[in-house]
Amino acid sequence: MPDTQKLSFHVPDPGLRPGDTPDFSHVKIPQAGSVRRPEIDESPAEMRDLAFSIIRVLNRNGQAVGPWAGSLDTERLIEGLRHMMTLRIFDARMMTAQRQGKTSFYMQHLGEEAVSCAFRLALEPGDMNFPTYRQAGLLIASGYPMTQMMNQIYSNEADPLRGRQLPILYASQEHGFFTVSGNLATQFVQAVGWAMASAISGDSRIAAGWIGDGSTAENDFHAGMVFASTYRAPVVLNIVNNQWAISTFQGIAVGEAGTLAARGHGFGIPALRVDGNDYLAVHAVAKWAVARARRNLGPTVIEYVTYRAGGHSTSDDPAAYRPKEESAAWPLGDPILRLKTHLIEIGAWSEERHVQAEAQIRDEVIAAQKAAESIGTMHSGRQPSPREMFEDVYAEMPAHLIRQRHEVGY
Amino acid sequence: MARMTMVEAIRDAHDVAMARDDRVIVFGEDVGYFGGVFRCTAGLQKKYGKSRCFDTPISESGIVGTAIGMAAYGLRPCVEMQFADYMYPAYDQIVSEAARLRYRSAGEFTCPIVVRMPTGGGIFGGQTHSQSPEALFTHVAGLKTVVPSNPRDAKGLLLAAIDDPDPVIFLEPKRLYNGQFDGHYDKPIVSWKKSELSEVDEGYAPIPLGRAKLRREGRDVTILAYGTMVHVALAAVADSGIDGEVIDLRTLMPLDIDMITASVRKTGRCVVVHEATLTSGFGAELVALVQQECFWHLEAPVARVAGWDTPYPHAQEWHYFPGPPRIAKALQAVMEA
Numbered sequence: 120m121p122d123t124q125k126l127s128f129h130v131p132d133p134g135l136r137p138g139d140t141p142d143f144s145h146v147k148i149p150q151a152g153s154v155r156r157p158e159i160d161e162s163p164a165e166m167r168d169l170a171f172s173i174i175r176v177l178n179r180n181g182q183a184v185g186p187w188a189g190s191l192d193t194e195r196l197i198e199g200l201r202h203m204m205t206l207r208i209f210d211a212r213m214m215t216a217q218r219q220g221k222t223s224f225y226m227q228h229l230g231e232e233a234v235s236c237a238f239r240l241a242l243e244p245g246d247m248n249f250p251t252y253r254q255a256g257l258l259i260a261s262g263y264p265m266t267q268m269m270n271q272i273y274s275n276e277a278d279p280l281r282g283r284q285l286p287i288l289y290a291s292q293e294h295g296f297f298t299v300s301g302n303l304a305t306q307f308v309q310a311v312g313w314a315m316a317s318a319i320s321g322d323s324r325i326a327a328g329w330i331g332d333g334s335t336a337e338n339d340f341h342a343g344m345v346f347a348s349t350y351r352a353p354v355v356l357n358i359v360n361n362q363w364a365i366s367t368f369q370g371i372a373v374g375e376a377g378t379l380a381a382r383g384h385g386f387g388i389p390a391l392r393v394d395g396n397d398y399l400a401v402h403a404v405a406k407w408a409v410a411r412a413r414r415n416l417g418p419t420v421i422e423y424v425t426y427r428a429g430g431h432s433t434s435d436d437p438a439a440y441r442p443k444e445e446s447a448a449w450p451l452g453d454p455i456l457r458l459k460t461h462l463i464e465i466g467a468w469s470e471e472r473h474v475q476a477e478a479q480i481r482d483e484v485i486a487a488q489k490a491a492e493s494i495g496t497m498h499s500g501r502q503p504s505p506r507e508m509f510e511d512v513y514a515e516m517p518a519h520l521i522r523q524r525h526e527v528g529y
Numbered sequence: 530m531a532r533m534t535m536v537e538a539i540r541d542a543h544d545v546a547m548a549r550d551d552r553v554i555v556f557g558e559d560v561g562y563f564g565g566v567f568r569c570t571a572g573l574q575k576k577y578g579k580s581r582c583f584d585t586p587i588s589e590s591g592i593v594g595t596a597i598g599m600a601a602y603g604l605r606p607c608v609e610m611q612f613a614d615y616m617y618p619a620y621d622q623i624v625s626e627a628a629r630l631r632y633r634s635a636g637e638f639t640c641p642i643v644v645r646m647p648t649g650g651g652i653f654g655g656q657t658h659s660q661s662p663e664a665l666f667t668h669v670a671g672l673k674t675v676v677p678s679n680p681r682d683a684k685g686l687l688l689a690a691i692d693d694p695d696p697v698i699f700l701e702p703k704r705l706y707n708g709q710f711d712g713h714y715d716k717p718i719v720s721w722k723k724s725e726l727s728e729v730d731e732g733y734a735p736i737p738l739g740r741a742k743l744r745r746e747g748r749d750v751t752i753l754a755y756g757t758m759v760h761v762a763l764a765a766v767a768d769s770g771i772d773g774e775v776i777d778l779r780t781l782m783p784l785d786i787d788m789i790t791a792s793v794r795k796t797g798r799c800v801v802v803h804e805a806t807l808t809s810g811f812g813a814e815l816v817a818l819v820q821q822e823c824f825w826h827l828e829a830p831v832a833r834v835a836g837w838d839t840p841y842p843h844a845q846e847w848h849y850f851p852g853p854p855r856i857a858k859a860l861q862a863v864m865e866a
């Protein structure tokens with residue numbers, strides 16, 4: 120017998136669980152402004168370091184520093200702040216609406232608002248996102264009416280999706296927001312296909328795929344990467360690493376070596392890691408990747424390092440699996456607070472204006488909610504007809520479905 | 530005997546199986562530390578350690594694929610798909626691999642795994658938390674398919690499934706997890722503890738696969754149902770006043786054809802009920818078998834009551850769900866034919 124040793128089975132562990140004191144000292148955070156900004160046509164092999172760092176623009180004092188700073192003017196930054204504030208207030212109202220029984224289900228973005236809000240500003244009209252359920256900022260930042268979103272959440276008579284789809288799984292061709300699937304990862308590869316189609320057609324539009332840290336384990340994530348790499352598709356491949364997948368910490372999806380961004384390296388795709396709670400950094404990196412795609416230089420992987428500050432959904436209570444104070448201990452702070460501090464630092468904003476804006480946005484959200492509720496909520500008011508259940512299964516309703524519809528009485 | 534909810538009974542079955550057999554390994558998404566989003570594996574990791582019960586990456590094909598590998602090694606994996614609606618990435622592993630290992634290797638390799646998954650609607654889960662994909666499994670040679678309708682059966686059948694030498698798909702009607710449900714969605718939920726069906730045998734008490742259970746004796750018409758629809762069928766019988774004989778199939782493959790045949794020969798009428806979409810559903814198989822075995826005893830065409838042939842809707846859930854009124858109507862029609 121050769122030298123044998125008893126094998127043992129390894130399962131990654133977050134270490135800290137409810138009752139423990141949160142500790143993020145293992146998350147290495149480079150100084151703002153310290154990570155270089157390559158040219159967009161630099162060889163992927165030359166920028167492998169960027170998958171192991173964190174690109175940051177806003178420093179602790181709220182100053183924008185380093186080579187990634189300056190991608191947006193002040194006006195746009197104020198707009199961005201308003202988008203994030205809107206999303207947060209919208210979420211809070213809908214969480215309450217769910218508790219009041221006005222809808223069946225909701226998922227919020229708490230702490231992750233910068234990712235989808237800032238990314239949207241880097242796109243052009245006509246570009247297409249293939250989002251997950253946690254990118255409603257793409258809609259808010261593109262001016263999609265909040266009342267429409269709420270009509271969908273309430274499954275009321277004016278719901279553009281006719282009551283068929285679970286709340287928040289919106290769809291809008293016009294706003295570059297592909298219909299969200301409940302099945303994880305399936306759409307990551309579809310984004311690549313959309314981008315391939317744009318290239319095949321000699322178009323100038325690009326696509327963006329979205330996926331959560333946990334979902335990168337699915338086959339479709341890898342299928343998306345290989346197709347994007349092979350055909351050099353004009354697509355931005357966004358991985359939102361909010362540290363958690365329901366109760367499962369990111370180490371289960373990533374393992375304890377490497378980063379999610381570094382997954383791109385195996386496919387020869389340039390991969391950047393960015394501070395997902397830094398609105399300016401998110402926008403600058405998104406803009407860089409979008410420019411690469413648009414210049415026909417191919418796909419880019421972006422990993423947004425952020426933190427899911429709330430529960431996974433209205434069906435989830437994180438107190439059961441992670442320390443209560445973990446959210447407060449997250450070292451990259453709060454995206455809204457950080458952008459606000461920056462705007463005040465450069466003299467473009469003030470505490471008073473912030474309070475005013477908050478009140479004004481709250482009024483807007485409440486007005487949208489009133490408009491939606493005047494039509495109906497899940498269990499009251501005007502609801503979609505049961506007839507709608509049979510429409511759109513096919514372009515043309517086959518005879519057996521017409522018969523079934525008649526059986527329901529419609 | 531203890532009274533348990535369906536979740537508690539499933540947990541208990543895991544516990545008993547893991548205690549008596551070190552080869553039983555339990556894993557899936559959120560299954561380890563947290564104990565599953567429906568809590569069916571709560572406490573197992575603490576009791577048996579992380580090598581016996583653990584969290585996995587979100588990869589259903591990975592979960593079933595590794596389970597097959599473990600089974601080939603000699604372990605007895607019992608894995609969870611978070612929802613049946615999310616098993617599709619694993620379907621290739623289940624159909625092309627698990628189901629055929631024994632056949633293609635002439636018994637050289639076998640696949641004693643259990644793949645558990647919550648199925649069915651009734652929770653406003655929309656199209657991705659409500660599906661009933663049983664026919665996708667019963668259509669595959671080499672798989673066994675089980676659907677318990679109450680805590681007692683859930684425990685006994687799961688123990689038998691874990692013992693089984695072949696791959697078993699174990700479909701758990703999620704609407705029944707924490708309370709009884711008979712399709713009258715506007716009535717308050719009744720606790721399982723009020724039902725005798727929540728009386729679960731202690732310890733190791735498997736219920737053999739392949740045996741149906743008579744839930745109500747009747748003279749007029751045989752109703753074939755499984756899972757949630759057993760209770761909905763019983764409610765329809767009560768509402769309609771028709772003396773229906775309700776058979777809970779419990780396992781779809783292998784199927785207890787003897788009990789079905791004996792009942793239909795007696796009543797001369799048959800209504801088949803399931804929540805899954807109608808076309809090519811498991812009901813089609815049942816109707817074919819009934820007409821083949823009982824043709825000369827039938828007084829009326831066999832009827833089917835099932836979900837409509839659409840994806841499972843959200844707001845229109847109760848228009849979609851084949852509730853007691855629809856079953857009662859079919860019973861009436863079959864009686865009048």
Ligand SMILES: Cc1ncc(C[n+]2csc(CCOP(=O)(O)OP(=O)(O)O)c2C)c(N)n1
Binds near residue numbers: 330334
């Ligand atoms: C194919 C599939 N498997 C499992 C699920 C159940 N599920 C929904 S969300 C989720 C966690 C996803 O985590 P992550 O990808 O990190 O995204 P996050 O929720 O953190 O934004 C799981 C397991 C699903 N929706 N689809």
Ligand SMILES: [Mg+2]
Binds near residue numbers: 332362363427
């Ligand atoms: Mg996550």
